[in-house]
Amino acid sequence: MMLDVQNLETWYGPIAAMKGVNLSVAEGRIVAVLGANGAGKTTLLNTLAGVIDPFKGKALFQGAEVQGLDADEVARRGLVLVPEGRHVYPFLSVRDNLMMGAYARKDRDAVARDIARVQEWFPRLKERDSQHAGLLSGGEQQMVAIARAYLSAPKLLMLDEPSLGLSPMLTTEIFGIIRRIRDETGTAVLVVEQNAAVALAHGDDGYIMELGRIVAADSCAALTRKEDIREAYLGGGGGYGLSGTAQRWKRRKTWR
Ligand SMILES: Nc1ncnc2c1ncn2[C@@H]1O[C@H](COP(=O)(O)OP(=O)(O)OP(=O)(O)O)[C@@H](O)[C@H]1O
Numbered sequence: 001m002m003l004d005v006q007n008l009e010t011w012y013g014p015i016a017a018m019k020g021v022n023l024s025v026a027e028g029r030i031v032a033v034l035g036a037n038g039a040g041k042t043t044l045l046n047t048l049a050g051v052i053d054p055f056k057g058k059a060l061f062q063g064a065e066v067q068g069l070d071a072d073e074v075a076r077r078g079l080v081l082v083p084e085g086r087h088v089y090p091f092l093s094v095r096d097n098l099m100m101g102a103y104a105r106k107d108r109d110a111v112a113r114d115i116a117r118v119q120e121w122f123p124r125l126k127e128r129d130s131q132h133a134g135l136l137s138g139g140e141q142q143m144v145a146i147a148r149a150y151l152s153a154p155k156l157l158m159l160d161e162p163s164l165g166l167s168p169m170l171t172t173e174i175f176g177i178i179r180r181i182r183d184e185t186g187t188a189v190l191v192v193e194q195n196a197a198v199a200l201a202h203g204d205d206g207y208i209m210e211l212g213r214i215v216a217a218d219s220c221a222a223l224t225r226k227e228d229i230r231e232a233y234l235g236g237g238g239g240y241g242l243s244g245t246a247q248r249w250k251r252r253k254t255w256r
Pocket of ligand 1: 012015016017035036037038039040041042043044194
């Protein structure tokens, strides 16, 4: 297993935001974690990325424990987070934003190759290469954030709500590119999403998180077939558009 999370638990003061989480990501897989607002998805990624220290439990990345390490060290080992909300350096050009991702790398030839790669995945970023990133649209800024993370040479890319605030078309485009990154480079992906339809459609394996706990785990295809999951997260008929939030009142504690 590339990432093996065992009984991970994170508290904010007196509040346990994540309890007894077990989860794994195999080489080259796209793993989706779904759940409504406040389920603990961001807490999970921030804990894995070294932004928050867990109270207990383990996170083994390529066989070594990474829980509690500094965020810099975790990223250096190849576990790289694209945080929620698109964080670009608004007054730097698109190119300089990308180069910020690669600042710690010594393999300059490979960096040049990776710049060419991300420009192929995101042609819009190539067109806007010399523009200030702050002038880009929300979707384009999300692309910069993902591309910058790729420039730091991740082995496992963690994405927090890439669809946030994006149109359905752009969301589909971004997920298509996430798959392409995986297909062409073998990078594994752990993606947290409220948009269950798109995440289940593009992911390989899926977890459902509620109130800080994992309540279901299966292949995305199998999760999509489960009637109660379709009802709560996919708007009944497996349709598109209804988020987990919209269906939250239907939330249940256990899943068949
Ligand atoms: N810094 C904090 N201090 C105290 N409580 C927090 C803090 N951050 C998050 N929480 C609480 O922890 C729980 C999990 O939050 P988290 O942000 O991980 O959920 P989420 O699933 O990512 O939700 P969203 O989709 O809204 O981002 C929530 O009850 C939230 O209110």
